[in-house]
Amino acid sequence: MKKSTRRACRFSFRVVTFLLCLAVLVTLFQIPSRIFQKEDVLESYIARSFSVILGRDATIEDLRFWYQNLQKGNASAVSMIDNLMEGSEFEKRELSLDQKLDIVYESMLGRPADENGKEYWLRYLNGGVSKALLVHTIANTQEFKSFCSGYSVKPGDVSITEERDLDPNMTLLVSKLSRTVLGKNLDNMELNSWIANLGNNEVGLSTLMLDILKRKEFVEKGYSREETVRILFESMLEREPSEQELTEYIDILEHGVSMEYVLDQISKLPEYQMKWVTQGVSTGNITLTQPRDLHYELTGFIARFYEKLSGHVATEEELNDGIGKILSGDLKITDMLTSVLESPESQETLASNEDFVNAVYEVLYGTVPDADLAEGYRIGLDHGITRAKVLKEIMKAPSFNEKMTELGVPVTTEKVIPEKVIALTFDDGPYTPVTFRILDALKPYDGHATFFVVGNRVDPYSECVIRAVNQDCEIGNHTWNHTTLTKISGDSVAKQINDCDSAVYNLAGVHTKVMRPVGGSYNNTVANNVGRPMIIWSVDTNDWKYRDSNHVINEILNNVRDGDIILMHDIYETTAAAVEYVVPELIERGYTLVTLSELAEYKGIDLKAGEAYFSIRG
Ligand code: ZN
Helix, strand or coil: CCHHHHHHHHHHHHHHHHHHHHHHHHHHHHHHHHHHHHHHHHHHHHHHHHHHHHCCCCCHHHHHHHHHHHHHCCCCHHHHHHHHHHCHHHHCCCCCHHHHHHHHHHHHHCCCCCHHHHHHHHHHHHCCCCHHHHHHHHHCCHHHHHHHHHCCCCCCCCCCCCHHHHCHHHHHHHHHHHHHHHCCCCCHHHHHHHHHHHHCCCCCHHHHHHHHHCCHHHHHCCCCHHHHHHHHHHHHCCCCCCHHHHHHHHHHHHCCCCHHHHHHHHHCCHHHHHHHHCCCCCCCCCCCCCHHHHCHHHHHHHHHHHHHHCCCCCCHHHHHHHHHHHHHCCCCHHHHHHHHCCCHHHHHHCCCHHHHHHHHHHHHHCCCCCHHHHHHHHHHHHCCCCHHHHHHHHCCCHHHHHHHHHCCCCCCCCCCCCCEEEEEEEECCCCHHHHHHHHHHHHHHCCCEEEEECHHHCCCCHHHHHHHHHCCCEEEECCCCCCCHHHCCHHHHHHHHHHHHHHHHHHHCCCCCCECCHHHCCCHHHHHHCCCCEECCCEECCHHHHCCHHHHHHHHHHHCCCCCEEEEECCCHHHHHHHHHHHHHHHHCCEEECCHHHHHHHHCCCCCCCCEECCCCC
């Protein structure tokens, strides 16, 4: 080989080597430079996400972790953003919903939310939909996908599983209701379950309303009736009630019915039905089950009675229990109303007896009482006649039964007539040591008797008269000072009777409707001037003559029969002892112990003034 050729060969080799080296170098430079560029974009994407979401720089570890996962496709833009926003670090920033919304926009789209978007999403997010729905919605926009492609990052998505996100409009509706009524949203689990059920038409809106209204949070707010009506209108009809509606619905609530009833009323409005049906929401219906809801007018009547006469608003239990028992016949309405007066607040509420009588008339009949009647009641009440007794008398008016029939209360107009009735009568008293024993003996059997009192003894022994009236006994007239009427003038007879009557009336507010002549003696002058039926007797115990309990007992038990009028005197201890023995025995034998007036009523006899009656057998 020529020297020059060898040189040329060496040169070519060097050139080739150089070119090869150059090629290798270029290749070596080119490949890494492409990797670096790609790495830079992804890295900056991670860095900006950390800065936007957590407000800090990403650490080397953050960058390495997310870089690897994003590059391998284990993570996406959505999953990284979601991960950062779910962490405790993000939580600690304590951002407002408004700020969070901006962060989602900024991290996903690289821009803040526009005004419309912001308003729209704030409404839904405040209304209970989750952030997932927002992220999912943005993730499906072209804008997001382009933004991701600019950073060569896989966009990704988040799946929507919760009911509140699947039916956002229903979520808004439910949340609005709960915020109107409770002032707060339901928790997410509850929200999901209500939306699912409403969506399936398993329940209607009224059921949801009822559930919300029964919550402790609502009850504890202690809204007034007016506030309650306003809340119900706002939540169910989304408007204010008119003045007329306000009055009408407050009146409904005043009836003492439950929320179910009020909801039922509103649910029946065509406006309510139209409103929700057109929005595709099932309105549902309320099933009324409580006695107080099923008997609206009666509930109102009893509630008013409680409010006016017991000093407190009737409780749910009082109304339901009372109405249930009245309608099933287990409780007489008269007994129920009487028991209301026994509450301690009752007496305080209506301190004046006049107010009490007026209140009873107003609630029972919607009227004011007749002046004479009212005066009698007031006199009696002022001297110790009980309010329960006065109420009982007032409820004896025929209009009471009419009123009850109107209210759907079963009223038995047929009188139950006892098989055997007798009238125990006591003359010459009252006298506390004896009269009280007799009243004590009658009380356990609800036995009634007639006390023919001597007028001038009424004041000294007034407690006897008051107790006798309270125990439904009758006060008869036995002259002013025990004068034998056959020996005096007609005018004097009348005066004897009237003076006694006045003494009784001025104490107990009741008149003496029957009289007994002293010694049972009468003549035409007496008959023409007593102005009352003259009650004699059919069984004379001669208690005054023998002062022997056994004699009295035997006289009664050996002779008694239906319709008898039995004569005794409530001034002898021996008589009291005899009564204590004989009352349970008579009851045992089937007798009902009644007053004179009751005896006549049971026997259908209209007692006439000036006529003498020895027995009343009908
Ligand atoms: Zn006498």
